[in-house]
Amino acid sequence: LELDIEPKSEPLLLGIDLGGTKILAAVANPHGKVLAREYSATPAQKGPEAVVQAILETAHRTLAKAGITTAHLAAIGVGAAGTSNPHTGIISYSPNLPGWKDIPLRDIVEGELGVKTFVGNDANAAALGELYFGAGRGARNLVYVTLSTGIGGGIIIDGKLYTGKSGAAGEVGHMTIDVNGLRCRCGNIGCWETLASGTALAGEARRRISEGAKTTILARVRGDIKRITAQTVHEAAREGDALASELIAQTGYYAGVGFVNLINIFNPEVIIIGGGLSNMGNMLLEPAMKVVEERTFRAGREAVRLAIAQLGDDSGVLGLAALALQKMNEYT
Numbered sequence: 419l420e421l422d423i424e425p426k427s428e429p430l431l432l433g434i435d436l437g438g439t440k441i442l443a444a445v446a447n448p449h450g451k452v453l454a455r456e457y458s459a460t461p462a463q464k465g466p467e468a469v470v471q472a473i474l475e476t477a478h479r480t481l482a483k484a485g486i487t488t489a490h491l492a493a494i495g496v497g498a499a500g501t502s503n504p505h506t507g508i509i510s511y512s513p514n515l516p517g518w519k520d521i522p523l524r525d526i527v528e529g530e531l532g533v534k535t536f537v538g539n540d541a542n543a544a545a546l547g548e549l550y551f552g553a554g555r556g557a558r559n560l561v562y563v564t565l566s567t568g569i570g571g572g573i574i575i576d577g578k579l580y581t582g583k584s585g586a587a588g589e590v591g592h593m594t595i596d597v598n599g600l601r602c603r604c605g606n607i608g609c610w611e612t613l614a615s616g617t618a619l620a621g622e623a624r625r626r627i628s629e630g631a632k633t634t635i636l637a638r639v640r641g642d643i644k645r646i647t648a649q650t651v652h653e654a655a656r657e658g659d660a661l662a663s664e665l666i667a668q669t670g671y672y673a674g675v676g677f678v679n680l681i682n683i684f685n686p687e688v689i690i691i692g693g694g695l696s697n698m699g700n701m702l703l704e705p706a707m708k709v710v711e712e713r714t715f716r717a718g719r720e721a722v723r724l725a726i727a728q729l730g731d732d733s734g735v736l737g738l739a740a741l742a743l744q745k746m747n748e749y750t
């Protein structure tokens with residue numbers, strides 16, 4: 419993959435990942451090497467103005483730690499969960515940030531720091547991060563899927579992030595899988611995320627236990643069914659709990675059903691799987707692969723591989739650095 423950067427100058431990038439509890443920032447070089455990272459708590463309850471101040475403060479602290487000033491930065495990428503418009507730079511809504519409605523984050527950051535700034539959705543950015551620096555290196559077409567509390571995604575077509583008309587593309591977690599299924603937090607029925615996310619897995623464990631299923635999961639949460647998480651189920655499965663293994667296999671099956679749709683629609687070279695559930699490895703992926711083998715068109719199936727995301731905890735900040743890098747190259 420050509421990065422279109424002159425070898426003499428090494429423009430640095432600042433990625434700022436705005437989460438509901440933490441603001442993470444990192445200075446990276448164009449090869450994805452992190453030179454400095456810093457974080458602070460998100461003062462989400464104090465409203466947008468306080469959060470913006472915390473973003474700027476974290477940015478300055480990260481630059482100081484890297485021993486650079488804004489003059490060394492080629493571009494900044496800033497992102498949050500939720501809906502942001504890459505064309506206007508406005509974050510219209512974020513589920514983790516109360517009171518955030520139509521905040522022109524790009525213009526605020528660009529105005530305060532004096533560096534070209536781009537905004538993006540966190541999962542979209544993570545897709546670019548994997549394309550430039552992780553499991554997608556060398557690919558031209560890929561779909562990134564984060565199996566986490568919910569399911570997020572990012573679509574790369576011909577080496578570029580596909581964002582759609584209004585920046586809302588890539589919401590793979592909300593494709594309808596079961597028209598008669600459970601209500602999703604988005605309001606729709608039977609979204610993929612109601613069947614293959616960590617929340618879905620924990621919910622299914624609670625349901626089965628309430629029906630009287632025998633398992634060691636309950637002992638792990640000292641009998642408090644509300645405390646069951648995907649992690650609890652994973653731990654139980656690793657120690658041989660039959661119900662836990664069955665539930666993870668079922669989640670893997672539904673993950674696979676979503677992959678089938680993505681493969682048939684996009685014919686990608688790779689589907690990159692990130693998020694907490696990707697730590698379940700083959701327990702989750704084998705049943706997913708089986709569905710892919712059974713249900714995809716042959717041309718799509720033969721072209722694709724499933725891969726685990728490689729950027730881990732840096733996927734947000736490196737993804738946003740990659741977003742800045744790609745956008746900057748488009749503008750120069």
Ligand SMILES: [Zn+2]
Binds near residue numbers: 602
């Ligand atoms: Zn939904």
